[in-house]
Amino acid sequence: MKRAAYEVAQVLERNREGLAGYCANSWQLRTLHALRKCRSAALGGHIDRCNNPGCHRLHLSYNSCRNRHCPKCQGHKREEWIRAREEELLNVPYFHVVFTLPPELNRACLYEPKLMYSLLFKTAWQVIKGFSANPKFIGANPGMIAILHTWGQNLSLHPHLHCIVPGGGITKSGKWKSARSKGTYLFPVKARSTVFRARFVAALRKELKPRSIAFYESLFKSNWAVYCKRPFFGPSQVVGYLGRYTHKIAIGNHRIKELDNKGVTFAVKDYRHGGKRSLLRLSDQEFIRRFALHVLPKGFARIRHYGILSSYHKKITLTQLRQSLGRVQLQKQKPLQHRLCLVCKKGTLVTLNIFTARGPPEYWMEKLKKQKQNGI
Known part of the structure; x- marks a missing residue:
């Protein structure tokens, strides 16, 4: 699936100082902060390498929050x-x-x-x-x-x-x-x-x-x-x-169609009228308040x-x-691909280094920089 142009995390990040005002309890607040930091440097990450001999590409990945309310972790x-x-x-x-x-x-x-x-x-x-x-x-x-x-x-x-x-x-x-x-x-x-x-x-x-x-x-x-x-x-x-x-x-990230200084615009379906599609615009504050309800x-x-x-x-x-x-006849499923190299689509990613919120070691950053310069 194509990566979403906008994310719930962006709305939370630009309102991070005021998130407590939209939550009914501390658990909701902790959840929103987890979603805000998901797959960002704030949670640390890891350096992986493809084990395919014809690839061996390095990958820099930031950790996910693994929260069940997160659009990126399901x-x-x-x-x-x-x-x-x-x-x-x-x-x-x-x-x-x-x-x-x-x-x-x-x-x-x-x-x-x-x-x-x-x-x-x-x-x-x-x-x-x-x-x-x-x-x-x-x-x-x-x-x-x-x-x-x-x-x-x-x-x-x-x-x-x-x-x-x-x-x-x-x-x-x-x-x-x-x-x-x-x-x-x-x-x-x-x-x-x-x-x-x-x-x-x-x-x-x-x-x-x-x-x-x-x-x-x-x-x-x-x-x-x-x-x-x-x-x-x-x-x-x-x-x-x-x-x-x-x-x-x-709400999934793909439903968000626009983010600007005035708020959030996302797609909705009206099931009472045959699933008619339209766009709904909410202020950041109202969007976060409604999201926290769930x-x-x-x-x-x-x-x-x-x-x-x-x-x-x-x-x-x-x-x-x-x-x-009698057994149910189902189509044969492909292996789960969460550790598949996205470049060669053949090799499996092997973790070489795990780092905290302080960031990757300089040694690995240099290797990633050279890899990018060489167009690998």
Whole structure:
């Protein structure tokens, strides 16, 4: 992919003195500073050499922050995660289900993010598990992979879960039972939405600090969005979907179209109007404030596995299911290329020297300078 012309880090860097004013807590501030320094001299780096005899080119690289909110640090993590999930795919239909919290709960999400997002995960799984256990629909123990997204296209707060659900489950006898209609239908959307709202509000009453009756009544005045997309055409589509959503962040660098003294201009899609594309302009301050909204609490897991797809069941249950259902035929993947020489595209990079924020030793800088002069 072509390198982005502008980066989130540039916005953070030119506002580094005032970042604390846009953060709700010290963890958000630490995250923004990490993103600001990513792949810069501030984090130190390393000198690598290509091991291809016909190349032997030296490479100067600065360290990445490895933060899960960073636009520049997700590519390799995403590929590693996807390849691990490929080994767990079942030869069955998969469904894409989305659970969304209403705007009335945005304020609670701002002040109690860990509680609210945990309840979202918990309630979504209760709904999927409850409907799956009903003999009217499946009558079996299901599985689910849930991925938390907290943003809308304009960086506003929009908490929702993207869930991947296999079209079936395991019965008490240990056999696979498919969803009805040959995997073209999962559960009724309206009923699922009603149950999701009722269960979430009930859990909220127990966990949240006392609120007025009017607050809870307002939550029942609108329908809660529980959307089920058409089933994937095959397991290979599931892999492609995972690649787009698992390690996605609030905004990628490629969406930023312009940076100037007046602010940040970035591309947005209006999904309410058929994905119509437009540009949105925000001041630096408002851009950073909105970006900080999506920094998750420290240690909070935003990708979770449930039921037959959980780590508890993977080693035994999934292996047996793959044998009985047949293996999924996927295209052979190329080796991960994060250590591939970008010049000859054949050799592997071998680290020769590691340096701190003080910079590379003069010896290596001289070698890099000569290499550049010689046009190597």
